[in-house]
Amino acid sequence: MIRAVLTGTGSALPVRRVSNAELAEQVDTSDEWIVERTGIRFRHIAGPDETTATLARDAASAAIAAAGLTPTDIDLIVLATATPDNTFPATATKVQAMLGIGDCVAFDVAAVCSGFLYAVQVADSMIRAGAHRRALVIGAETFSRLLDWQDRTTCVLFGDGAGAIVLEARDSAEDVADPAARGILATRLHADGRHNELLFVDGGPSTTGTVGKLRMKGREVFRHAVVNLAAVMEEALAAAGLPTEAVDWVVPHQANARILDATARKLSLPSEKVVMTVDQHANTSAASVPLALDQAVRDGRIRPGQIVVLEAMGGGFTWGAAVLRV
Structure with a gap:
């Protein structure tokens, strides 16, 4: 038996932080209306030079560093997104290139808000099967590019950002047998x-x-x-x-x-x-x-x-x- 163990986490947010008050200057809404119905007070909005891939890269770099690894230690990248940089190639392959990783398996998963959970199960299954040792699992979005900024019922709800984890295989008999x-x-x-x-x-x-x-x-x-x-x-x-x-x-x-x-x-x-x-x-x-x-x-x-x-x-x-x- 092999277990996939979380060894590092990372995240990244666009530079621009937008308050409810700022949104209220653009659309018919208010801070009170948004907070009461959603609990949201701020969101980050990607600028022209910030994309799903660049945010994913930054989150991935932080997760790899937290795991005490280098990018070339990664042999699997699964990236969950509904807002890829391009229809193809997969944004995961762009992140792979940005990180300087050579040959590895890299692909996207599309399950919208559940995408990261889907990506985790895919990576976990591939590690348990013995196909890979160190996986980078990323959730990254620039949802602001899909929003109708005249629709106050949806545009106030979403923001941009990325998060990543590193999963590593642990397969010693002692580790696997221990319930803790x-x-x-x-x-x-x-x-x-x-x-x-x-x-x-x-x-x-x-x-x-x-x-x-x-x-x-x-x-x-x-x-x-x-x-x-x-x-x-x-x-x-x-x-x-x-x-x-x-x-x-x-x-x-x-x-x-x-x-x-x-x-x-x-x-x-x-x-x-x-x-x-x-x-x-x-x-x-x-x-x-x-x-x-x-x-x-x-x-x-x-x-x-x-x-x-x-x-x-x-x-x-x-x-x-x-x-x-x-």
């Missing part, structure tokens, strides 16, 4: 394409030949999110053989503070165990979980040996959770 050993303990993923129309982008190469703009029916998304996230977290914990009480931290997708609060209540989890960064970053889609994870690791909240649950839900719908001992 570090590593990814369980992952669970789901999708239900019947709900495409509730959260989508109204463009694409094969349909309109345009990038399109994000469209969302917020009430319906909220209802599905609370039910699905609570269920998949319980499912992942059961697969790991752990009760809810064993969880030290939940690092959720940072979509809306009300969704995070409702999900925690449904699981009887105290709010003190939930890492929340949505007030500072807004919804950064596939980047939100690794961004929040990196912040909690670096400020000392998440410590070695603790049980952490990652969870997210996004357009599709797609949703998933991962349980790990850090």
